[in-house]
Amino acid sequence: MHIVDRRLNPGGKSLPNRQRFLRRVKDMAQRAVRESAREKDIKDLGKDGRISVPADGVREPRFSRQSGTGLQDYIIPGNKTYVEGDRIERPPGGGGAGGSGEGGDGGENSEDAFHFALTRDEFLELFLDDLELPDLAKRRLSIVETEGLRRAGYTVSGSPANLALTRTLRNSMSRRIALKRPKLEEFALLEAQIAEVGEFDPILPELQLKLEALRERSKRIPYVDPLDLRYRRFEPYPRPIAQAVMFCLMDVSGSMTEHMKDLAKRFYILLHIFLTRRYKHVEIVFIRHTDKATEVDEETFFGSRETGGTLVSSALVEMKRVVTERYDPNDWNIYAAQASDGDNVSSDGPTSTELLRAHILPACQHFAYLEVGDENGPRAGFVEHRTTLWRTYEVLAKAGEPLAMRKVNHRRDIYPVFRELFGPKDARAEVEA
Secondary structure, three states, X not given: OOOOOOOOXXXXXXXXXXXXXXXXXXXXXXXXXXXXXXXXXXXXXXOOEEEEEEHHHHOOOOOOOOOOOOOOOOOOOOOOOOOOOOOOOOOOOOOOOOOOOOOOOOOOOOOOEEEEEEOHHHHHHHHOOOOOOOOOOOXXXXXXXXXXXXXXXXXXXXXXXXXXXXXXXXXXHHHHHHOOOOOHHHHHHHHHHHHHOOOOOOOHHHHHHHHHHHHHHHHHOOOOOHHHOOEEEEEEEEEEEEOEEEEEEEEOOOOOOHHHHHHHHHHHHHHHHHHHHHOOOEEEEEEEEOOOEEEEOHHHHHHOOOOOOOOHHHHHHHHXXXXXXXXXXXOOEEEEEEEEOOOOOHHHHHHHHHHHHHHHHHHEEEEEEEEEOOOOOOOOEOOOOOOHHHHHHHHHHHOOOXXXXXXXXXXXXXXXXXXXXXXXXXXXXXXXX
16 A cells, blocks of 8 residues: 655645654664663663753754844834834844754753653664664574565455556456447547538438437446456465574683673673564573583573683583574574683683684674673773683684674673674674774
8 A cells, every 4th residue: 555645845844854854853862862771770771761862953944034134124113212214223142043942051941952751662662773683594484473464466345545457447448348338439420420411411310319329328338337446455474584593602700700790791681682672583592601501591691690610612512502402504593692701721712713613603694702801991892902712713703704703891881882793784894894
């Protein structure tokens, strides 16, 4: 169905300008949501939020005369001050700013910012608007609930918006030809003959009767009959979607401080919100590791406290086992996100490299590695001091493997780094370049 809005633009405004204005306001609201998310606890991201955008940004643009320039005529009624011909001082101010309000003193009448509340769904919609799972390929498709419509031929009844004009006129023409409906040329020929013969010609009554019979026959055989009408028919169908699984690997060894674990948990909670919000059918596998790795449930992954040595290959071995048993790479889009402080046993580097190169990365669409550091470390991005695990993964990333690497030290940088790892493909390419 196509809806064409033919309403006239309101006075002094145009629809394209209004659409550009709405897009600009949405961008401002989106930036405000992202800024507010930096200081929020991750557990509060799913709750209603209150954000502010500059007041100037929520006004539609308009043209107005600049009051401080140009010639202006006034008609002043009878008074005791001015007489005809007096020159009146121009009022101070103006300048064409076109603003209103008291400015930015922060009081009740201040128009520095526009405050409004967002519901949970609105907040998350803006928060996760342009994030995506990278390189989601349509491998084996899993049938899900009916959620699509497709063309399914024609029907004799339906909405006028679905009228199939070409098919209707084709039926009309077939019926008119079959029933020998008089053509316009036949009417024109008889009318010309009647005009040529005289008023007292004996053939005139015969021609008039013939013309009247044609008219009666034309009335009995309409140009378009209700029997001719055909409407496009649509039927629901199960829309196939690609299967995907996300592996979450988290280091919980003794070298991970509480601050580092907090950063890792925030990253994974944000990833969990993103996946459950944007995708209906993405499975999540949680794996925690010290020198041993275990697949756990969501509650254990985010809440359990453990300590011990560090052996990164144990998590990779566990992931390989789960993939082999449950997630065939020919049928599933496989993703992985790993968080660690970068410490690892030196002798474990070759083992981890071989597991990644030979088994994990060939099966993955995307592998994201987040290195968490001390709170007093440098800003988010690539690290200056390369840890053992960072050096191991860096070789693979430079070889062109589907592996993205970032480091974060502060709570406020979790969301920007998350966007770099799971944002639009063009944005990720610019950051990596």
